[in-house]
Amino acid sequence: MSSPWLAHPDPEDRRRTRAVVHESWQRARDNALDPEHLLPDLEVPEDVLSDYRRAHPLSLVLPVIQRLLVRDAEGSGLLVAVGDEMGRLLWVDGDRASKRAAEEMRFVEGAGWSERRVGTSAPGTALELDHGIQIHDAEHFNRLVHGWSCTAVPVHDPETRRILGVIDITGDARAVDPHTLPLIEATAAAAEAELMVLRLRAASEHRTAGTRMSVAGFAATATATAPGRAPRQRPVSMHVLGRDTGEITGASGGVRELSIRHSEIVTLLAWHREGLSAARLAGLVYGDDAATVTLRAEIVRLRRILQSSGIELESRPYRLGSPIELDAHHVTSLLDKGAHRVALAAYRGALLPGSDAPGIVDIRDRVRVRLREAILTDAAIDVLLDYAATEDGLTDAEVWTAALRLLPARSPKRAGVVAQLEALERSE
Numbered sequence: 404m405s406s407p408w409l410a411h412p413d414p415e416d417r418r419r420t421r422a423v424v425h426e427s428w429q430r431a432r433d434n435a436l437d438p439e440h441l442l443p444d445l446e447v448p449e450d451v452l453s454d455y456r457r458a459h460p461l462s463l464v465l466p467v468i469q470r471l472l473v474r475d476a477e478g479s480g481l482l483v484a485v486g487d488e489m490g491r492l493l494w495v496d497g498d499r500a501s502k503r504a505a506e507e508m509r510f511v512e513g514a515g516w517s518e519r520r521v522g523t524s525a526p527g528t529a530l531e532l533d534h535g536i537q538i539h540d541a542e543h544f545n546r547l548v549h550g551w552s553c554t555a556v557p558v559h560d561p562e563t564r565r566i567l568g569v570i571d572i573t574g575d576a577r578a579v580d581p582h583t584l585p586l587i588e589a590t591a592a593a594a595e596a597e598l599m600v601l602r603l604r605a606a607s608e609h610r611t612a613g614t615r616m617s618v619a620g621f622a623a624t625a626t627a628t629a630p631g632r633a634p635r636q637r638p639v640s641m642h643v644l645g646r647d648t649g650e651i652t653g654a655s656g657g658v659r660e661l662s663i664r665h666s667e668i669v670t671l672l673a674w675h676r677e678g679l680s681a682a683r684l685a686g687l688v689y690g691d692d693a694a695t696v697t698l699r700a701e702i703v704r705l706r707r708i709l710q711s712s713g714i715e716l717e718s719r720p721y722r723l724g725s726p727i728e729l730d731a732h733h734v735t736s737l738l739d740k741g742a743h744r745v746a747l748a749a750y751r752g753a754l755l756p757g758s759d760a761p762g763i764v765d766i767r768d769r770v771r772v773r774l775r776e777a778i779l780t781d782a783a784i785d786v787l788l789d790y791a792a793t794e795d796g797l798t799d800a801e802v803w804t805a806a807l808r809l810l811p812a813r814s815p816k817r818a819g820v821v822a823q824l825e826a827l828e829r830s831e
Contacts, residue, residue, distance in 0.1 A: 405417040409584060410742070415783070424523060424542045431522035431544045434658060436818060442508070446491050446515035446744050450646070456493045456746075458638070460652070461485055461558060461568045463601060464594040470588045473497060481574035482510070488566045489748050490517030490527045490620070501574055508547045510573060515748070517647060521545050525555035526571045531555055533566060534589055537579040552579040554585040563601040563658050570594070592807065602657040639714060640728040643670050644770075645752025651727070653712045664688070665705045667760045671731050674766050678722030687762025723785050731770045740774060743782040747790055750774055771795060774804070784809040788816065791823075800827045 431438070439699075447455055456462055472483045476497035482505060485494045492514050495502060505511070518527035522544025529536050535556035541549050543670045555571035570587050572578050635751070642650040651659045661669060671679065671687050679687070681699065686692040701807030715724030730756050737746035754767040778790045779802065787806050790796045796803075809818045 409579075409581060421542070423528075423532070423536065424538070427518060427523040427528050428544050430518060430531070434519055434522075435819065436522050436544065437815075438522065438544050438546050441520075441547060443510075443514040443516055443521050444744060445509070445513045445746060446489075446512075446520075447493070447513040448542045448740075448742050449746065451740060451742055451745065452493075452513050454689070458640075459487060459493060460560070460598065461487075461493070461594070464597045467594050467597050468590060469496075471593060472570070472572065474668065479574070479577070481572055481578055484510070484526065484571040484573060485528050486530075486569045486571065488517060489515070490520065490528065490530050490569070491515050491745075492526070492746070493568070498574070501542045503685060505551075505573065508545075508551070510551075515744075517521055521548075524548065525553035525573070526569045529555040529557050529571075529800060530566065530569050535591075537584055539576070541578050552576055554566050554579055554583045554587055556584070556591045558591045558594050560658055561595045563660070564601075565658075567649075582596075602653075605653075605657065617774065638726070639712070640730065641666075641669060641673065641752050642730050642751075644734070644750060645756070647755060647757035649755070651712060651714075657712070659708070659712060661705075661708070663755075663758065664701055665708065666755060667758055667763050668701060668705055669723075669727065669760045670718075670766065671760075672721060672723050673727040673732075676722070676726055678717075678720035680720045684721050684762075687765075688760050690761050700795055728758070731766065735773055738777045741781065744776065744786050744789075747778065747782075747786060747793075750793075752794065775799075778802075779805055788820075791820075797823075798827060798830075800824065803827065 409799060425762040428432050447708055468483065468485060468528050473496045476483050478498060480498050481497055482501050484492050484496075486492045492510070492512050492821075494511065495505070495512050515521070516524055516526045517565045518531045520523070521527060522542055523538060524545070525536055525538045528538065535554070537552070537554045543549060543551070551573055552575060553571055553573040555569050557569050558567050560567055571593055572583055576584075619790050640652045642652070643666065648663055649661045649669055649688065651661065651669070655657070667688055668684070671684060681695045682692040685694040685698040687699060702716065702721065714727070715812070716722075717724050730749065730751070734746050737743075737749060750770075754770055755763050756767070758764070758767075775790070775795065782790070784806065787802065787809065791799070791802045791806055803820055803824050807817065807824065810820065812819050
């Protein structure tokens with residue numbers, strides 16, 4: 404029995420829609436996608452693409468992907484693409500003629516190829532299902548993509564198994580040869596192994612040096628041990644959107660999950676970069692400025708944890724020795740640049756939603772309100788509709804009313820918007 408994830412090799416078999424493809428088509432219909440008019444949006448604007456790619460974890464393993472896939476793609480008619488966890492293409496390389504031809508369907512760097520955006524495709528569906536898959540020709544939901552075939556495999560963090568992105572090969576029927584899927588699976592496994600090696604190497608050099616790593620982490624250590632070299636430095640970051648606990652990604656790519664209380668403290672210090680007095684921080688965490696004894700006990704434990712990742716926690720006032728970039732910072736920065744579509748995609752949900760610490764509630768509300776106001780004021784209709792479908796937007800009558808006002812009179816989406824508004828009125 405053939406794998407359901409492999410494209411059918413026989414033309415007769417392809418006439419019978421695979422269950423995995425049929426289910427993907429149904430998800431596209433549920434999202435009201437039109438198979439005749441599905442040109443992907445450029446979700447990462449050109450002016451932020453370079454910085455976004457540089458900060459992405461998969462930038463560290465591009466040499467592995469280059470060596471195993473891209474090197475032999477020129478002249479083959481095939482393209483190799485690497486996307487982020489949201490299906491946005493960050494790198495597209497390979498056969499130059501095919502790359503030019505693919506521009507017509509907007510298979511280009513910065514374009515959004517998630518299943519939610521363009522329906523069935525190997526990159527988007529692989530991310531949706533969290534496993535490798537092949538999509539042949541007319542199996543694409545989007546008619547503009549018929550004539551192309553693709554194979555894609557998600558890449559995971561080697562420690563947390565969180566999806567980091569996707570590797571894809573796109574082209575003619577050769578892109579779905581039976582050997583292509585195991586080849587990309589092997590490449591993804593090699594990329595994950597390389598990430599783990601980089602983290603272990605960074606940890607080993609840190610121990611050998613006997614000094615605390617700076618925020619530059621692995622890059623700073625490499626510079627110290629290899630004079631004359633100027634390796635790329637990466638900031639320490641922490642994911643707090645849509646998560647009850649913070650997840651710190653170190654300079655070398657190593658990931659560490661914090662407890663709820665430590666997540667609150669680090670988030671507050673990352674947000675208030677100028678530092679906070681013990682009383683002020685206690686008030687923001689516990690709602691009681693006098694809870695400094697309890698706070699200091701947590702600080703002692705947290706300082707040891709952060710030091711193991713090369714992060715200094717200083718006192719008087721409490722502050723981080725070097726900044727930690729929150730994903731919430733990234734969202735607000737994108738909004739400042741007018742990149743509403745990318746900001747919405749980067750907003751994974753409320754900041755530490757399980758926390759009732761007063762300072763966290765305040766930051767959570769600030770980010771939520773900032774996103775809502777920016778989208779209501781300046782965003783395009785498709786971005787506004789995407790926001791309306793989020794947890795925050797679903798019950799927001801003002802958002803749905805704004806969408807109805809902006810939709811063209813003959814848009815088929817108006818009926819769904821009107822139905823939602825009527826449902827909200829009935830629930831009042």
